[in-house]
Amino acid sequence: MKNTFKLNSKIPLSSLTHKWEDHKSTLKLVSPNNRSNIEIIVVGTGLSGGSAAASLSELGYQVKAFCYQDSPRRAHSVAAQGGINASKNYKGDNDSVYQLFYDTIKGGDYRSREANVYRLAEISSNIIDQCVAQGVPFARDYAGYLDTRSFGGTKVSRTFYAKGQTGQQLLLACYSSISRQIGIGRIKMYNRHEMLDLVIVDGVAKGIIARNLISGKIERHAAHAVVIASGGYGNVFFLSTNAMGSNASAIWKVHKKGGFFANPCFTQIHPTCIPVHGNYQSKLTLMSESLRNDGRIWVPKKLEDAISIRNGYKKPENINEEDRDYYLERRYPSFGNLVPRDVASRAAKERCDKGFGIENNETKEGVFLDFRFSIEKYGKEKENELGIQQSSLLHNNKLGKEIMESKYGNLFHMYEKITNDNPYHTPMKIYPAVHYSMGGLWVDYNLMSSIPGCYIIGEANFSDHGANRLGASALMQGLADGYFILPYTIADYLSECITEKISTKHIAFQLSEKNVKNRIQKLIKNNGNMPVDFFHKKLGNIMWKYVGMSRNHIGLCKAIKRIQELRYEFWKNIFVPGNIDDGLNSELEKAGRVADFLELGELMAMDALNRKESCGSHFREEYQTKEGEALRDDVHYKYVSLWEYKENHPVSDEIMHKENLNFTFVKVQSRSYK
Amino acid sequence: MEKLMNFKLKIWRQKNCEERGYFKTYQIHNISPNSSFLEMLDILNNKIICEKKDSSPISFDHDCREGICGMCSLYINGRAHGPDNLITTCQLHMRHFHEGETIYVEPWRAKPFPIIKDLVVDRSSFDRIIISGGYISVNTFGKTIDGNMIPIPKDQVDKAFDAATCIGCGACVAACKNRSAMLFVSAKVSQFALLPQGKIERKKRVINMINKMDEEGFGSCTNTRACEIECPKGISTEYISLMNREYIQSFTF
Numbered sequence: 001m002k003n004t005f006k007l008n009s010k011i012p013l014s015s016l017t018h019k020w021e022d023h024k025s026t027l028k029l030v031s032p033n034n035r036s037n038i039e040i041i042v043v044g045t046g047l048s049g050g051s052a053a054a055s056l057s058e059l060g061y062q063v064k065a066f067c068y069q070d071s072p073r074r075a076h077s078v079a080a081q082g083g084i085n086a087s088k089n090y091k092g093d094n095d096s097v098y099q100l101f102y103d104t105i106k107g108g109d110y111r112s113r114e115a116n117v118y119r120l121a122e123i124s125s126n127i128i129d130q131c132v133a134q135g136v137p138f139a140r141d142y143a144g145y146l147d148t149r150s151f152g153g154t155k156v157s158r159t160f161y162a163k164g165q166t167g168q169q170l171l172l173a174c175y176s177s178i179s180r181q182i183g184i185g186r187i188k189m190y191n192r193h194e195m196l197d198l199v200i201v202d203g204v205a206k207g208i209i210a211r212n213l214i215s216g217k218i219e220r221h222a223a224h225a226v227v228i229a230s231g232g233y234g235n236v237f238f239l240s241t242n243a244m245g246s247n248a249s250a251i252w253k254v255h256k257k258g259g260f261f262a263n264p265c266f267t268q269i270h271p272t273c274i275p276v277h278g279n280y281q282s283k284l285t286l287m288s289e290s291l292r293n294d295g296r297i298w299v300p301k302k303l304e305d306a307i308s309i310r311n312g313y314k315k316p317e318n319i320n321e322e323d324r325d326y327y328l329e330r331r332y333p334s335f336g337n338l339v340p341r342d343v344a345s346r347a348a349k350e351r352c353d354k355g356f357g358i359e360n361n362e363t364k365e366g367v368f369l370d371f372r373f374s375i376e377k378y379g380k381e382k383e384n385e386l387g388i389q390q391s392s393l394l395h396n397n398k399l400g401k402e403i404m405e406s407k408y409g410n411l412f413h414m415y416e417k418i419t420n421d422n423p424y425h426t427p428m429k430i431y432p433a434v435h436y437s438m439g440g441l442w443v444d445y446n447l448m449s450s451i452p453g454c455y456i457i458g459e460a461n462f463s464d465h466g467a468n469r470l471g472a473s474a475l476m477q478g479l480a481d482g483y484f485i486l487p488y489t490i491a492d493y494l495s496e497c498i499t500e501k502i503s504t505k506h507i508a509f510q511l512s513e514k515n516v517k518n519r520i521q522k523l524i525k526n527n528g529n530m531p532v533d534f535f536h537k538k539l540g541n542i543m544w545k546y547v548g549m550s551r552n553h554i555g556l557c558k559a560i561k562r563i564q565e566l567r568y569e570f571w572k573n574i575f576v577p578g579n580i581d582d583g584l585n586s587e588l589e590k591a592g593r594v595a596d597f598l599e600l601g602e603l604m605a606m607d608a609l610n611r612k613e614s615c616g617s618h619f620r621e622e623y624q625t626k627e628g629e630a631l632r633d634d635v636h637y638k639y640v641s642l643w644e645y646k647e648n649h650p651v652s653d654e655i656m657h658k659e660n661l662n663f664t665f666v667k668v669q670s671r672s673y674k
Numbered sequence: 675m676e677k678l679m680n681f682k683l684k685i686w687r688q689k690n691c692e693e694r695g696y697f698k699t700y701q702i703h704n705i706s707p708n709s710s711f712l713e714m715l716d717i718l719n720n721k722i723i724c725e726k727k728d729s730s731p732i733s734f735d736h737d738c739r740e741g742i743c744g745m746c747s748l749y750i751n752g753r754a755h756g757p758d759n760l761i762t763t764c765q766l767h768m769r770h771f772h773e774g775e776t777i778y779v780e781p782w783r784a785k786p787f788p789i790i791k792d793l794v795v796d797r798s799s800f801d802r803i804i805i806s807g808g809y810i811s812v813n814t815f816g817k818t819i820d821g822n823m824i825p826i827p828k829d830q831v832d833k834a835f836d837a838a839t840c841i842g843c844g845a846c847v848a849a850c851k852n853r854s855a856m857l858f859v860s861a862k863v864s865q866f867a868l869l870p871q872g873k874i875e876r877k878k879r880v881i882n883m884i885n886k887m888d889e890e891g892f893g894s895c896t897n898t899r900a901c902e903i904e905c906p907k908g909i910s911t912e913y914i915s916l917m918n919r920e921y922i923q924s925f926t927f
């Protein structure tokens with residue numbers, strides 16, 4: 001039954017500004033009395049899955065929601081710090097739907113779908129209103145109105161925030177909406193459950209196989225449609241800013257059942273994370289990009305200063321102004337410290353590769369993010385406001401620090417706890433780290449994957465960010481998908497199956513369950529010698545070295561070979577303690593996820609090898625301008641790469657298809673932030 | 675070079691909710707003072723796995739490892755989230771301990787938080803409290819008014835925000851001699867009570883949540899304020915007073 005589905009992105013024909021409205025009005029509906037007979041599975045209860053589950057059950061559908069944590073409130077969206085974009089033009093800086101759309105398209109290096117991005121920009125305002133109504137305590141100014149700040153890649157202030165905890169506040173609002181529906185009985189919540197396979201009946205998605213992580217039981221769940229909202233796959237790199245449990249297993253299983261994987265090589269490296277400091281480290285911590293509003297990035301101009309700082313003989317405070325290289329301001333005068341993430345990351349790497357890195361770690365990688373100037377500036381402004389005439393520097397600094405604290409207090413606190421340095425006194429040390437995956441499963445305009453009945457939303461899909469994601473737009477996308485897009489588009493599909501009954505006794509469920517059990521058995525019975533982390537770290541090293549911030553032909557070929565060898569080694573030598581019918585077994589959970597990463601990693605390298613151009617987060621060393629900027633090739637690579645898995649074949653046999661990208665509203669230009 | 679550290683760990687092992695638990699002793703060497711407590715446990719677990727002597731490594735809850743998801747939950751040397759203030763266990767670093775120190779690691783101990791395995795407990799009673807009314811009953815169709823149509827004084831929204839920072843970790847319950855969940859519940863009640871959007875349902879909300887809290891078996895508050903000291907987010911017991919006021923008012927008007 002597979003392959004009967006023709007790839008059709010279903011982008012409506014109307015003019016860009018009317019596409020979504022027109023499309024919505026032609027979508028088929030499901031009448032309210034039929035909705036309660038329809039069941040929908042939602043895998044993931046972060047911002048995208050949570051908002052989808054809440055909205056679908058409000059519409060009257062029966063929802064079964066799954067997450068691997070002990071509560072939906074802990075989904076990884078909780079960690080988002082900076083904020084969420086919306087084109088409300090509250091600040092009067094001439095923001096508009098078009099501006100947000102344009103920034104996002106340009107930021108993504110013209111590798112995203114115009115129609116999707118425009119829809120996202122249109123919906124953005126609604127999201128803020130919705131969240132305010134749900135009780136999200138967004139930051140406000142003294143008049144009581146909503147406050148905003150700026151993020152990289154834009155020249156307006158359109159990012160709404162709740163201190164450094166925007167994701168948490170949005171997720172808690174979403175969680176309370178789910179909770180209300182759980183109370184009513186329309187959502188059945190399966191905490192501590194992990195989806196381990198997608199079940200396909202007669203070519204369409206009809207359910208999942210999940211493992212109850214507490215009892216260890218393998219369960220079958222059937223539904224009329226399956227929505228995957230399982231987040232990003234950055235943990236393929238081992239060290240990343242993602243939560244420890246973030247994984248690609250759900251989307252990988254869908255991929256293996258026929259879901260096309262789009263642009264796997266696009267993973268974002270975020271420029272402002274705390275540098276790696278030791279090999280015991282389990283993850284990296286992000287310092288929100290919003291800090292770049294008030295911080296200036298620099299490294300010493302002289303090599304000997306960099307060496308002295310690394311060795312602890314000199315402090316950054318002792319480097320004179322004229323001996324500092326504010327390299328972003330130097331190279332990109334019009335955006336300065338607020339260039340997009342890919343540009344900022346590469347610029348940091350360039351300086352450190354040249355030996356100017358300031359962190360005393362193995363790789364000598366790190367640059368400064370200095371808040372001194374803002375502390376002084378804010379202090380001065382506050383003094384003026386309070387009418388203090390005789391100012392002392394000390395006084396001024398105190399007032400300035402208070403203002404910084406009110407803006408970024410929790411981030412500074414977090415930084416100090418990790419590094420033992422106080423960023424109010426000494427510049428922060430930062431370096432790029434893996435953060436977000438722009439690639440993911442392919443979806444059409446209705447957010448349906450290439451498997452009918454299987455929808456993909458949030459970070460798990462590929463659709464809106466192209467080759468690079470601008471800050472504060474992932475939260476926006478997750479909530480747009482879940483609150484305002486999927487609830488409409490899924491009805492179009494569901495309207496066809498209102499009379500259908502589904503049973504978990506179907507042979508497809510039996511087969512899937514058997515496969516899942518076999519794999520678990522294989523892992524546990526293997527009785528090798530090495531723990532999962534060993535393989536995960538090794539994979540991470542290969543990925544970071546060859547498929548990280550910059551890539552080249554030779555390196556990518558090497559990566560593919562090494563990953564294949566490592567995968568072979570994994571299945572030969574993995575040791576997972578415990579018994580098959582044991583309950584809680586986190587090693588088993590990890591092993592399954594790493595096994596999937598070991599396949600996905602190879603596909604990422606294959607995709608990177610195929611894309612012979614530099615764009616966004618994908619920097620191929622062979623394709624750069626004289627100034628070292630990314631060199632795109634719109635003639636040959638203006639497409640989304642779509643990988644199709646061939647049953648019972650290794651990843652290396654996957655076939656690539658293309659979805660060509662058409663731009664009618666914007667002129668495709670080379671991206672400049674100078 | 676940083677000086678590496680050695681510790682003796684006494685860790686609570688318990689197979690499941692029914693079986694009796696016990697302390698087991700482990701030695702761990704060459705730990706960087708800059709590694710986090712959980713990273714130290716990772717190293718220990720990998721050692722246990724490689725040695726294949728224990729049947730299973732130590733189970734503990736964690737996810738974000740940056741102090742925001744509320745998943746980690748260890749009771750370390752008699753304190754929820756360990757010896758430092760205003761942080762979660764995942765943010766605790768080994769530099770807070772002395773060389774050679776013996777460290778006791780236990781799960782949250784409270785009846786409404788049954789032990790699942792080793793250091794992992796079941797905190798779904800918190801979810802059930804929220805399900806009983808910890809929300810604003812607005813639908814998510816996007817037909818709400820413009821966000822700026824509801825101006826809120828900055829001080830008030832900041833106060834609501836401070837209450838909203840609770841991460842639902844349960845340290846307040848674990849630290850309390852009565853196993854009271856008042857700090858957690860009051861944080862949610864206060865967030866909504868302080869916002870104009872939350873005012874409409876305030877009576878129903880506070881009554882439902884408090885009733886549910888009692889039903890789940892949490893104790894009552896005797897103003898010991900241990901919760902406030904151990905709360906990683908610095909939620910103030912002021913909010914408990916605010917909740918009490920809300921509760922009383924819900925009967926009078």
Ligand SMILES: Cc1cc2nc3c(=O)[nH]c(=O)nc-3n(C[C@H](O)[C@H](O)[C@H](O)COP(=O)(O)OP(=O)(O)OC[C@H]3O[C@@H](n4cnc5c(N)ncnc54)[C@H](O)[C@@H]3O)c2cc1C
Nearest residue numbers: 044045046048068077080082083195231458459472474475
């Ligand atoms: C540190 C950090 C800071 C960030 N800051 C910002 C910011 O300021 N602004 C912004 O816009 N974006 C930010 N982002 C990005 C943004 O937070 C994420 O892209 C977004 O929240 C993803 O939401 P999601 O709903 O797609 O997935 P997630 O929130 O990751 O949720 C995934 C869900 O899927 C579940 N799940 C996964 N696999 C399975 C499985 N196999 N079975 C069952 N359940 C499963 C999980 O339990 C979870 O519920 C940040 C990201 C990080 C890491």
Ligand code: SF4
Nearest residue numbers: 840841843844846905
């Ligand atoms: S009030 Fe504090 S201690 Fe209690 S659950 Fe919330 S964050 Fe944790």
Ligand code: FES
Nearest residue numbers: 737739744746764
């Ligand atoms: S692991 Fe998320 S708060 Fe500690």
